[in-house]
Amino acid sequence: MTAVWVYAEITPEGPSSSALELLTKARTIGDEVAAVALGPGATAAAPALGEHGAARVYASDEEVYADTLGRPATHTLHALIREHSPDLVLFSTSYDARDVAGRLQAMLGSTLMSNATEVAGAGSAQMQIFGGNRVVDVALEGPAPRLVLVRPKSFAPEPNGGTAEVVPVDTPVPDELTTVRRIERHEETGAGPRLEDAKVVIAGGRGLQDPSNFKLLDDLAAAIGGAAVGASRAVVDAGWVPYSYQVGQTGKTVKPEVYIAVGISGATQHVVGMKGAKRIIAINKDGDAPIFRLADLGVVGDALAVLPKVIEEIRARRS
């Protein structure tokens, strides 16, 4: 008997897509699959979690899990683990789940694997290293449960028509664990579709030379229609575009039909966030840039000269 749990993050729109991805995987490796959902919207998300494989959903709608960072969720998840002893707990590699998994490891003394791209069971998982050039099999040892952080979009979510029993969670959260407060939330997303959902993603890097040249990417996105604009970490850190644009290891993971990398060299940190794209187009001045090794179509040249011609060409085809 293998009991597999998924730490299911909840967004204002419902369960996160990564929660549904992880449940789809969990039901192929676990005899018992449960989800833990903490925060506003948790109970309402239970049917979708059940449809994707959770037989039980431990749920609490308490605001405390959304208003403070990490500690309350870790406390409650730890209490549930102590009570029910799962063999494996899966998390998505997100900002909030990383916090919970890292703290939980200290409380349990369990192993914690990051950046997994495949999970074979409670004792074995895979990751990719060196920008996806090598696949590494990892044996997970030590006390249960084993904790695994999985890269988003490693599995496609598929409903199996199941229903979940909702188990209300009322674990009290001590006040001293709620001292870190989110006092403001700011959204800085661009117009158009979400990066994670867009059919076409156009991402810019240092090769654009100046923040104002991101306008060319917006124009190309508009010409294509329904494309999203992203960026490399280098230009996000430099403040050219907001962090919500970032694609890569510490940003978003995208798997569009077409990914257009503009002036991006293809550092490992970026590649892990986009190499799952079906088709990759790269435009870069440096013909030796590693991004060309991934590209289905590489264009060696100045993006500032190439992009206006591409926009013109697409507009001409449209009319």
Place this chain on the structure above:
Amino acid sequence: MHVVVLVKYVPEPQGTPTLGEDFLLVREGVDGSLDPGDEFAVEAALRLVEAHGGEVTLVSMGPEVATGALRKGFSMGAGGGVLVTDPALRGADALATARVLAAAVGRSPFDLVLAGVESTDGSTGTLPMTVAELLGVPSATFARKVDVEDGALRVERQTEAGYDVVTSPLPALVTVTGSAAEPRYPTLKGIMAAKSKPLEQLSLADLGLSEADVAPTQRVTSVSEAPEKAAGVVIQAGDDAAAKIAELLAEAKAI
């Protein structure tokens, strides 16, 4: 205030990493440096201390050669540091590393612990939180801005959609991103001064830890080549590049 920065010596990020026969990253005979991600944390710490007074201490775990990373931080302005080095720590995983770093940090009182978001070589991204839990302090990750106001912490934390403003009492632990503070270049004076700053080397036993506390709980059992992607076409700009791009988009039914 006393700010502790967790730092790591990593193989030169521009180099080509290789795995040894034991599946561990080859670190011997490889040029290394202070993790570029940690430089942002050192810089953020120095700015806090410049504004509020106090001192910056670096804490690291690694082989003897890792003293190079600490000296780099000293040359930027950190006042001193601790390196935990022990043969039993070769191949240590994140839990073992967190136990060691928490024990080393916990030896003296601190107001704030800063770290990078994740290391450039391992990219595990959870270690600082494990350290925070072992130290029993609150934490905020992914800070693009760190301030201390009236003895409390105020950070701007990056999120999927933008950023949150987060407050916390001290002591606390914060991880910082590359937006937090552009690292300064060490001055010649700083480089000279770095040579005489106190650098304490500790073993596991010095921290009251045993080999059992740091036994790895993860083992690489095999490494294989990822399936090779079919080679694409690379053309020069001007050779109908615009038309070729449009064709590929049309093939994908994107236009």
